């Protein structure tokens with residue numbers, strides 16, 4: 001029998017399961033939850049104590065697991081009686097899985113489908129639940145997740161919030177959320193030494209380093225463009241995520257951006273400072289307001305600022 005690992009956080013608690021869950025313990029797969037039963041809080045506490053990070057499902061149950069994720073997205077995420085913490089965990093677990101899988105195999109149709117679902121889950125969470133953005137953005141990060149993935153998740157959450165206050169519709173919000181998750185996919189194609197550039201402040205890079213780093217939007221776009229199932233709008237958003245209206249961005253030094261392009265670029269440059277460079281949200285906002293003046297429309301910067309304050313991310 002073959003088993004597939006899945007993130008524990010993607011198993012929404014207190015929902016009866018249509019598939020069996022296994023854990024890998026002392027070199028064996030042990031059945032942990034039977035069909036028809038649900039994951040309960042006490043299970044989660046036990047798993048944490050035993051430091052078990054993954055569930056396993058039987059390969060033949062993959063379809064049932066996918067249906068379960070769809071059901072939670074459609075029935076639970078906008079249910080106001082369900083705990084916010086559970087929703088945030090679920091959204092994060094799905095988004096992490098999606099970004100990790102796309103890093104491993106950017107040509108996988110199933111992984112892209114999962115990315116779209118993860119983005120929609122995040123969009124519904126943020127758009128339909130007051131306080132969700134604050135909860136998601138301020139969540140305690142899982143230690144196993146690397147900075148690149150954390151950054152992609154945070155950008156994806158931020159773009160949805162900003163798109164909403166800019167009155168963009170659900171399709172634009174979904175597209176931005178997907179692009180947020182995948183925008184820095186190109187970084188994972190660099191060699192180990194080049195990947196370190198991600199941790200550097202762009203302004204402090206040497207000319208040679210800048211030349212290398214400037215390639216990452218096109219690298220991601222090239223990878224995704226090859227797949228007929230990827231919407232060209234997503235490729236375009238990713239290609240332009242480092243562009244600024246001042247013409248000081250890259251790779252094309254554009255001077256005109258669509259509103260979704262500008263939102264993605266702004267959220268990216270803000271969150272890079274918070275999640276990757278370790279600035280406080282308040283300081284990052286201050287720096288963006290000063291350093292990025294002229295790089296984005298003032299009206300958008302003001303809406304962005306209001307969004308951060310209204311959501312309690314910046315006090």
Ligand SMILES: [Fe+2]
Nearest residue numbers: 183184241242
């Ligand atoms: Fe980037």
Ligand SMILES: [Fe+2]
Nearest residue numbers: 183184268272
């Ligand atoms: Fe980024």
